[in-house]
Amino acid sequence: MITLLIVGLVSGIITAISPCVLPVLPAILTSSIQDGAASRRRPIVVVAGLVTSFAVFTLLGGVLLSSLGLPDDLLRWVGIVVLAIVGLGLAIPAVGHLLERPFQNTRIPTLSRDGNGYVMGLALGLVFVPCAGPILAAITVLAATNGLSWGLVVLTLAFSAGIAVPLLGFGLAGQAIGSRVKSVRTRLRGIRVASGVILMLTALVIATNLAEPLQRAVPGFLASVQDSIENNDAVRGQLDGLSGRSAASAATGDAMTFDQCADADESVLHNCGDARGFEDIAAWLNTPDGAAPDLTGKVVLVDFWTYSCINCQRTFPYLTAWYSKYKDLGLEIVGIHTPEFAFEKVQANVADATDRYGIDYPVGLDNDYATWQQWDQRFWPAHYLIDQNGVVRQVHYGEGGYQQTEALIQELLGMPDGGYVQADDGSHTSGRTQESYLGGSRLAYAENESYTVGEDTAFSGTPTPTLNHFSFNGHWTIQDEYAQAGDGARLFLHYYASDVYLVMAGTGTVKVTVLGSGTTTEVQVDGTSDLYTLVSGDPQEAVVELDFSPGVQAYAFTFG
Secondary structure, three states: OHHHHHHHHHHHHHHHOOHHHOOOHHHHHHHHHOOHHHHOOHHHHHHHHHHHHHHHHHHHHHHHHHHHOOOOOHHHHHHHHHHHHHHHHHHOHHHHHHHHHHHOOOOOHHHHHHOOHHHHHHHHHHHOOOOOOHHHHHHHHHHHHOOOOHHHHHHHHHHHHHHHHHHHHHHHHHHHHHHHOHHHHOOHHHHHHHHHHHHHHHHHHHHHOOOHHHHHHOOOOOHHHHHHHHOOHHHHHHHHHHHOOOHHHOOOOOOOOHHHHHHOOOOOOOOOOEOOOOOOOOOEEOOHHHOOOOOOOOEEEEEEEOOOOHHHHHHHHHHHHHHHHHHHHOEEEEEEEOOOOHHHHOHHHHHHHHHHOOOOOOEEEOOOOHHHHHOOOOOOOEEEEEOOOOEEEEEEEOOOOHHHHHHHHHHHOOOOOOOOOOOOOOOOOOOOOOOEEOOOOOEOOEOOOOOOOOOEEEEEOOOOOOOOEEEEEEEEEEOOOOEEEOOOOEEEEEEEEOOEEEEEEEEEEEEEEEOOOOOEEEEEEEEEEEEEEEEOOOOEEEEEEEEEOOOOEEEEEEEO
16 A cells, blocks of 8 residues: 555656646636735645645535436536635626625634635645546546445545645645745736736636646656556556456466556567457447447447547547547447546537547446446556457557557558658647657657567668658667667658757767758767757757667757
């Protein structure tokens, strides 16, 4: 249990500095600034309210709403309305005095001093939708299916405490600005009004999902760190013990377990055992008469998702592109929508999300988590590739691995290498090329033939890749996290940015040539992984040629 507590705390910290915190961050910052030095405890009060309501309603919200026969999205709308009212009170002092009156005579010093800060924090907790890894997924599913236990409560408290640490840091930073910067101190009344406007805008943004494109655009720099912390054998074992998850996923014969398949080489078809069924689906969307889809004789990709999950949203362009490309050739995609939060159980909300993201393949609403448990699921997103005989051949947890999955789809359909779809997952803005990984687990923008993870491969990619893509040439060994250069290793990158960086490790050199510029520079790589500048200057669209000495390990491109 100690391991889970530590992992829960660290997971909460990572969650609170992920893109999912963006909708509530302005409210935390401005609420902390608005009173300057007059309310030093206000950041603590706001964050305390947020983590309190988040923890309580994560554990009890779904059960409470269902037992009282209330709408599943009631708490979310209560939070949105309260945020709007508190914002109105800050923007219009007369309204604010009416809102603060109930707290003026309270015996709780913090509430008396900080007025509606705690109430605002409670409202923020109701609308806070963090990115879900295995820890939060376990908390959500256990609370909905197994009821409360001491282990679950303690894990939830550890996760919530982790969330509080960065948020409190943001809040205290805002409070320090309000108390120390003279221009802020002399304009506190105007800042209160601005804070109120920001709160009302926050309520509007959350109600209309306007923040989703921005959240998708911010790279998940810590995704791989979170995955390594939460999704390893030790943590899996403890979560299984907490949930009572037994040998339902145990291998039979020469079949591998789902977890073993997820850890295996994703570029190769495996025997991961028979596919599971779809249990207790509340409703089917995008199917004739709302019936379950007929999967007989088809290659099937089962995708577990939930519509507020930013990581899931980044996979939709690939899923919809695959469905469009291969549905008439024998591929069926089945989306299983398992809710992370109570408001995601509402069928109209899910239907709206499928329209918003262009999802036209069948989607089943797994509101009671029966199918989730049937498939021994751990977190969102996850997909299972199934052959025509009903055998699972690939398991993938999280984002990435798109080329490997598409190559396996082509193999199961008996197609020759037909190229890969080039999808925009929304994780870049203003035309600038987005972060691109070179390791096999998240490789998505390479224009190359197939390869096997861990094996030396001779590539012959195009020297003129399409914009925002790259190609391998010469000998490379693609590992899960990086690509290691071999003899004649070369890479062509077509980008739009001012600056190009590459995370590299090992020892050697990289010769950098921006084609058409007539200039070549050399970068010395020496030691453990670090961020190296390859190109720096004005914004431009260009192709850069990179010549690597053997042994250099390339992890990821980033751009400025």
